[in-house]
Amino acid sequence: MPDLFIGGTWTGAHGGRTREIRCPADGTPVGTVDEAGPEDVAAAVGAARDAFDRGPWPRTPAAERGRLLLRVARLLERDRAALARAESLDTGKRLVESEYDLDDIAACFRWFGTLVASGDGGRVVDTGTAEVDSRVVREPVGVCALITPWNYPLLQTAWKVAPALAAGSTFVLKPSELTPHTAIGLMRLLAEAGLPDGAANLVLGSGPGTGAPLTEDPRVDLVSFTGGLATGRRVMAAAAPTVKKVALELGGKNPNIVFADADFDAAVDHALTAAFLHSGQVCSAGTRLLVQDRLHQRFTEAVVAGARRIRMGGPFDPDARTGPLISAAHREKVERYVAAGIAEGARLRCGGHRPDDPALRDGHFYPPTVLDACTAAMSVVREESFGPVLTVERFTTEEEAVALANDTEYGLAGAVWTGDGERARRVASRVRAGTVWINDFHPYVPQAEWGGMKQSGVGRELGPSGLAEYQETKHIWHRLTPRPGGWFS
Numbered sequence: 001m002p003d004l005f006i007g008g009t010w011t012g013a014h015g016g017r018t019r020e021i022r023c024p025a026d027g028t029p030v031g032t033v034d035e036a037g038p039e040d041v042a043a044a045v046g047a048a049r050d051a052f053d054r055g056p057w058p059r060t061p062a063a064e065r066g067r068l069l070l071r072v073a074r075l076l077e078r079d080r081a082a083l084a085r086a087e088s089l090d091t092g093k094r095l096v097e098s099e100y101d102l103d104d105i106a107a108c109f110r111w112f113g114t115l116v117a118s119g120d121g122g123r124v125v126d127t128g129t130a131e132v133d134s135r136v137v138r139e140p141v142g143v144c145a146l147i148t149p150w151n152y153p154l155l156q157t158a159w160k161v162a163p164a165l166a167a168g169s170t171f172v173l174k175p176s177e178l179t180p181h182t183a184i185g186l187m188r189l190l191a192e193a194g195l196p197d198g199a200a201n202l203v204l205g206s207g208p209g210t211g212a213p214l215t216e217d218p219r220v221d222l223v224s225f226t227g228g229l230a231t232g233r234r235v236m237a238a239a240a241p242t243v244k245k246v247a248l249e250l251g252g253k254n255p256n257i258v259f260a261d262a263d264f265d266a267a268v269d270h271a272l273t274a275a276f277l278h279s280g281q282v283c284s285a286g287t288r289l290l291v292q293d294r295l296h297q298r299f300t301e302a303v304v305a306g307a308r309r310i311r312m313g314g315p316f317d318p319d320a321r322t323g324p325l326i327s328a329a330h331r332e333k334v335e336r337y338v339a340a341g342i343a344e345g346a347r348l349r350c351g352g353h354r355p356d357d358p359a360l361r362d363g364h365f366y367p368p369t370v371l372d373a374c375t376a377a378m379s380v381v382r383e384e385s386f387g388p389v390l391t392v393e394r395f396t397t398e399e400e401a402v403a404l405a406n407d408t409e410y411g412l413a414g415a416v417w418t419g420d421g422e423r424a425r426r427v428a429s430r431v432r433a434g435t436v437w438i439n440d441f442h443p444y445v446p447q448a449e450w451g452g453m454k455q456s457g458v459g460r461e462l463g464p465s466g467l468a469e470y471q472e473t474k475h476i477w478h479r480l481t482p483r484p485g486g487w488f489s
């Protein structure tokens with residue numbers, strides 16, 4: 001069956017191009033999918049444009065759109081096992097993590113479905129006269145280009161697809177070329193749920209070949225992109241000539257600040273999850289551990305001991321606690337950052353070389369790695385390696401901790417660990433990031449906004465703002481009894 005979904009029809013790529021997907025854990029072939037080129041992208045944008053300008057979806061009442069999203073949530077729950085398996089084969093991540101993701105994905109559809117169904121019906125503006133009915137209404141933004149990464153393929157897709165559809169917009173989705181299968185699965189569920197043809201379109205392929213033409217097409221109103229900083233800059237530049245709206249969810253170099261009065265065991269445990277969950281391939285990973293001087297030695301030793309115990313393995317290995325990196329090229333990038341850190345004076349405390357275990361030989365595995373004695377000048381501290389690499393820096397005062405935490409071009413997330421509630425709130429308010437956890441790391445809920453300050457992005461996903469990204473506001477001024485204004489007479 002062909003894999004591109006355009007105007008409600010499954011179709012192959014122009015010229016018959018395909019791409020083979022292999023599991024990062026052991027290199028086994030997972031499937032071969034169609035690879036869209038510019039002609040396919042143009043057709044998909046045309047279908048989304050037509051569905052927006054002439055189709056029923058943007059004119060469907062909000063309550064009905066909400067009901068469709070709730071149906072999709074139920075279908076996701078029905079197909080949870082198959083979709084989680086597909087996600088794990090594409091990404092190499094543990095099956096249990098993909099299953100958690102599927103629960104979050106269904107919850108995301110449910111949240112936006114409920115939010116839009118509760119609709120605010122617009123805002124009445126008091127103009128000071130009964131002769132005018134003045135309202136501010138929300139309308140769908142139009143045709144959206146949705147471009148997503150490989151680390152949480154279906155979750156990042158859901159964060160865009162659910163609010164776009166809730167708003168009444170139409171879209172063309174381009175998932176990462178490395179992890180296309182669950183996007184295909186989602187399109188099938190949207191069609192089964194009764195979404196009109198052309199409201200949802202799917203193109204598969206590379207960034208330059210498929211993503212770039214999508215960001216340049218003048219018929220697209222909004223580009224919502226999640227991925228790396230360098231690509232985000234390119235997307236923003238490509239959207240500029242036609243002044244598209246742009247929403248960007250980019251990377252992070254997220255500080256995890258630990259004061260000496262923190263709950264030691266909890267802080268150690270979460271420092272490991274912060275840095276090594278999904279082998280560090282998490283945008284909000286706590287990759288910069290900032291520890292107060294007098295706790296530094298004991299805390300770092302405990303983190304190193306914990307990191308050494310993390311067992312790597314494939315998606316279906318019940319004893320594994322983390323999986324492989326996504327590709328050979330990505331592992332080489334991580335290795336270059338570790339080598340650069342050591343060359344710049346960091347001290348390697350654990351990890352730092354490929355595993356010897358023959359069972360892991362065919363996958364792109366790289367062990368949890370801790371670099372101590374780091375400084376903010378090092379490239380491994382400043383730039384996103386997007387792998388299981390934790391750097392440790394020390395601080396003495398609260399002022400110094402805040403300065404170190406903010407010494408980055410990113411501003412996605414961060415955490416502070418302390419037993420002092422006053423200090424926790426002070427530091428949380430001074431860390432320039434879209435999410436700050438106090439005595440915790442990583443949890444999120446669809447009701448709360450997610451996104452970055454500084455170069456971590458533009459706009460917010462999730463929460464009420466996540467829906468607003470896919471809407472335009474319009475002021476409608478209605479004079480109830482027309483009469484001449486008299487300005488020129």
Ligand code: NAD
Nearest residue numbers: 148149150175176206207211212227228231249250251283
């Ligand atoms: P990436 O930037 O390489 O690719 C992301 C997507 O953009 C892919 O679909 C890719 O094909 C496409 N793309 C590449 N070049 C393009 C171009 N010129 N025009 C249009 N599309 C193009 O990122 P990645 O390696 O897939 O993902 C990892 C990155 O994503 C990390 O930096 C991570 O921090 C970030 N991320 C951020 C969040 C967040 O919520 N802020 C969430 C997940 C991942």
